[in-house]
Amino acid sequence: MNNSPTHTQDNKVHSFHIPVMGIGFTIDSATRVAPYGIDTVASMLDDELMERLRKKLCSIHNQPYEEIDRNDDDCRARRTTAYLNLLKFIVEKRFDELINSPESVEKYFSLLPPDSELDRRYKEFRQTNPTQELTRQWLKDNLSLGSIDVNIMTKLDKINYLNGERLPSEHNDAHSALRGFANSDLESSIVLSAGMNPSLYGYIQNFSDFFPDEKGYIRKKVTIKVSDYRSAIIQGKFLAKKGIWVSEYRMESGLNCGGHAFATDGFLMGPILEKFKQNREELYQTVFSILQEALAEKKLPVPESLPMRITAQGGVGTADEHNFLLEYYQLDSVGWGSPFLLVPEVTNVDEFTLQKLIEAKEKELYLSNISPLGVQFNNLRGNSKEIEQEERIKSGKPGSPCYKKNLALNVDRSGNNICSGSNTYQAAKIKELDSKNLSPEEYSAEYRKIVEKACICVGLGTSALLVNGLDTSVEGDGVSVCPGPNLAYFSKEMSLREMSDHIYGRTDVISRTDRPHMFINELRMYLDELRQKFESCVSSENPLQGKSIQSFSQNMMEGIEYYAGLVKNMKGRFNILKSQFEIELENAKQSILAILKELEKMRMVLVVI
Template structure:
């Protein structure tokens, strides 16, 4: 909303607001401060008219200030959503209950060779992936948590050269050469140049073995994803990979755990609209419950990183994180109690999962 008004003030109209789950999507993960998808969608639904009116007012003023033509008719925008949607029922619920204009699907399409270039080795890894194989990693040189797949061939390549005493990438693309920690000219934290310098600095600290290994692993964890994410397309289309190598990075969302077979585009579309079911597992949680537990896991990792030097401000931030999740759980309790003729086959498990999540959250709160 703030961004829309910011652009409108400059005479630019945002034609679509895409609401994504902070953790239940593929690629880079931008976790909120515990704000869950359901309550966020509800707020957009509630304030849609207000946002439209304010944005149009700001746009008109911005265009007028620039001496530009002001539209006579009110401008409109779309509000769309995505993040862990996996069934036709969830898809339709977002459209009907939250009045979304459309719903996005991403991760399952990685198993649709008709539309996505995924090499056979990676495709087999994706089909076999379970929850523990899909994790929030630190491999991105951008320093942002990145959804990844354990055992991907780029990581295997990375660990092999590190074991040979040559950690880091040759950095052929230099798309993410943004670090000036050691050099005047920016370099990438996944590059061999950076990692050698960083490891030299680490050795000089003369830390205990366990602490040294922990820091070592974090340094060499960075991966050349600007190359790895594109290599699969080269392999599928039998193009030269001499510069890039054969290692493939891949960034599925957690939803991949529930899709386990190659699909045609027709099968995928039929699944989205309820004409077919491409999920063979019967234990897939509701998309809102999945995201909730991802946030609780994320919070747990933050709490595990607490040290004696953690400030009161940082602890207060974690307390606020807990409260936001707790409000989200209360919202879902009310939502699924009030919604009729939806999720009837899974409501019992949804309420059970909510209660379990509430208990887990309370236990984490005691650790702060």
């Protein structure tokens, strides 16, 4: 791979990373995979969960534990710092144990990609018949740890109060989590997702670890998760003006992903990655020149260059797709998320949820409206939190007690934070609904919109409690889970070794033969999204929606043309998939044209394609 500043591996030994999943599914995954050189991301949303896990982990690893109470000063930040420092300790401890265990060393190398330079050098070293002490020293000097990265959803930045008085913005939820990471001993990355939060972004410059030294080393790096190139350059420039360098732009499919789905305006993954590929140097030079000026103005070291990574995730499922993304789009890493929910060795998934995930097919994995954020949310039908929620609805007591208030972003009439998934909020909304004198059909539809909101800030963390044998009497045993649609094609429990072998093409764990290419799968999802937009437009007869559909359709059509050209020009790699691509692309094109024709009949927009 090119070793210019815009292409760097930063001593990475793997070409995949494990993204954040939910709140608790990957919250301690670093302790299991970082010793083997694999990067993973932990959610920093739930400080109560972190504190309870810290107590358990301290007991397991014989570390002193001093509780940080929820009423203590700056508890959210302090809990975050303490938890992350403990993760670092455990990872380093397990790495020391690894290099002293021939079996663990063998596992480390067995997980590496087939063309691993590290593996080649180790084999050469072994041919010198080194002593055990020399071998341990070589391993210590040459093996790399995976990065213990953390995630903050930037919009989950709830304002907090003390004795009825609003606290300064640095005590907002996301600000406090950021401060907790900044004050920790970690040398890793913070992954900022869900869009730009100017206040939070500006707050980063208060911490020296985010600035580069004279040699360009940054102790705490910034990664931003983006849906397109435009978002990347806007956010990169904004942060650069503060003297903060974006070390990684992580592109995620808008729909073919897990968790919340932030659909683009019809822009497809392939064309988006092509734009990153074509404009990589422009992105680097534009943002870096702004950064240099900002650092000079702050009288801070101005390095000659800085590394920049571009990575992607969302729907990848085969070694061929993995390698194609790396090679053709020149990516530095590819994220594999949902399939790792079937790897108990890596993620916190309780037995009931694991079995449901193994059995899940396309119909069980769907985009829902359960999130209190008002954003589409990937969901699994029949999960235990959904069962719990439906039982509450049937008993006439919809909603959940709001213990944690992590998503309490609404404000009630008294000025208190409240979540739309809470029983208090839903009871108030149902009371309002009762006074509207609606028809039974209208009432039923509006009632469902109220009660479908779920307490996911608890449900997405409960599995970590269950797996670790911690008390759930307050939260309940209901588990929310947010797998991407790609999970439908993975149908068995796997080990880390099996998953690694699948990613690198040493084996194939997918038994189904009907899995479409990841680009086709995403195209189908965007086509469904377009149909929903059209149905909404028909029912509302809103001309503005018609114009939105026209723009969405045009962007999809351009994506279809891009894929047609890609298949034509990449005959060797796409030869097996050529007929599938051609049929799917033509069907999608005709479906879009049919929708636009219907719009034209309605005389809502004039469409010319």
